Amino acid sequence: MENAGPDPAQNLRRRSTYSTSTYSTTSSSSPEFANDTVDSVITPDSDDDQPMEIVPKIEEVEEASIDGLAESKPTVTLPTPRKRGRPRKHPLQEQKKASHSRSKTGCGTCRRRKKKCDETKPSCINCEKNNVVCDGYEPKQPWRSGKQRALTVRHSIPAELPMLVEGVEGSVDQMFFHHFTAQVGKVLSLTDHQNPFLEIIVPMAMGHTGLMHSLLYLSGSILVANEPNPKSDWEERQEHHSSKAMRLLQQDLASTTSNGTNAVAHIGDPSIAQTLVLCLQTVCAGDLTGSYRFHLNAMKEMLSRQQHFPNEQLRQFILEFLLYHDYSSSITSLANPLDQRSIDLMDGFKLPEFMIQPQAGTLLGVMDGLFGFISRIRQLRDQIRERRALNYAHWWDAAIMDDAFAIDNALRMWQCVHPPDTPRYTASLLYRQCTWLYLHRTIQHSRPSPAFKQAVDEGLGYLRSLPWDTDDGSTQSILLMPLFLLGCAAFEPAQRPEISDAFSRLQQWSSLGNIKYARMIVEQIWQMMDEGREAETWDWETIIARRGWDFLVT
16 A cells, blocks of 8 residues: 555646646746746645636736736837937927028028038138128027917008009109199190090099009109109109000000901000000100100001090090191101001091081191191102202202192191180191291202291291290190291291290290200201201201101100
């Protein structure tokens, strides 16, 4: 019996202890887990202690082991980051922010070139090495919170109101506008019964930005031309309105196309009015380059294409304005500016239905027919100029003289359409007298004669009869052309002071820039007459061209 085999219960305790100890050792490397496991082993001291009860205990150990791993995970020590290279734990956005903050301390040139700056004051060495100009450093700004910056942004937004009149910006523009309505518009009134500039053009400009810029450009040009030392802001605003007016006019014309072509189908009234004002600007500013001709030709083209005008009164005024300046330009231009379009427009010039009498016209010479004589005399001058260039023995032939007699007879039969008790009546007689002088000066020898003296004296008599002090300005505005023709025919020195005084009064009254140049040509002709060079004074168009000038006497 003593040599009997081992006790079964003892063997069972050994196997259970070994199995549990082995799992605990292999399940966890922590001594805590091993001790807890050993202490919790239940030995089969009773019949209820069966090996199957170890399974829940094993599961509990397993669960405890997993919880222990989860709790110990955040405490695991990571390797120390390398000092070189980009830190792996910092996001890319934070690195950009740090780089941007560093760039604020660099000079302006390095920041713009995205180069590293050594931040040497007052200029960095990096810029000197690269041979570039260092822009320096921005002044340090005090720190402000986000709320403070937001308040600053809100307070910096100006509460601006829209412009009262589109195109009129600031005090200088307001002065230009006042000068046009108070002075320039009256100077350019051209009539004693209405003022088209103040009654038609200005109201239209209030609703059309391009036309308003043209008005301000015209008014500013007159102010600058008559100011010995014009202010810089005047000149800046004048140039501003010039560029804006031209650009807006080009846009208006480009938008009026027909069937996808460049042919103008319908041109708005403001665009034609704007061209008229720009033409006047060249006259009032004393332009000598012939820029007026570009605008006159553009108006010819517009009026030739335009079939319908919503504003018939505006059409009447623009057409008469064009013809007056177009035919007047033939007196001073070496190349005859009158083409077939000029003749067609003059022949097709009709009074609107609400105007019955010819005296309703605003400009002398157009409706009363005197400019038709001006055109015919200009053709005679061109024929005589050709014969003089060919060195003919005499400047005229039978055909030229026949035309001259026909014009002379027509002038003698011409009748004034204005009432005798009005300034326009006297001005019309002055126009007829100067038209005859233009004819007589064309076909006669350039030397003193009783006929010249009588014609100039009669013209000066009409000039004295004009009400310079009481007239509303409609007469003075059309006196430059007859004054120029009187001066070119004044061979008698005694007649010249009165003509000079008339030039001075006209310059003082209107301040237009072309008056002084017309006077300079007249005074040069007088000097040539006194020097015995009368024959050269016949061709005053060439005298003007030799100076390189091209201007209007309107």
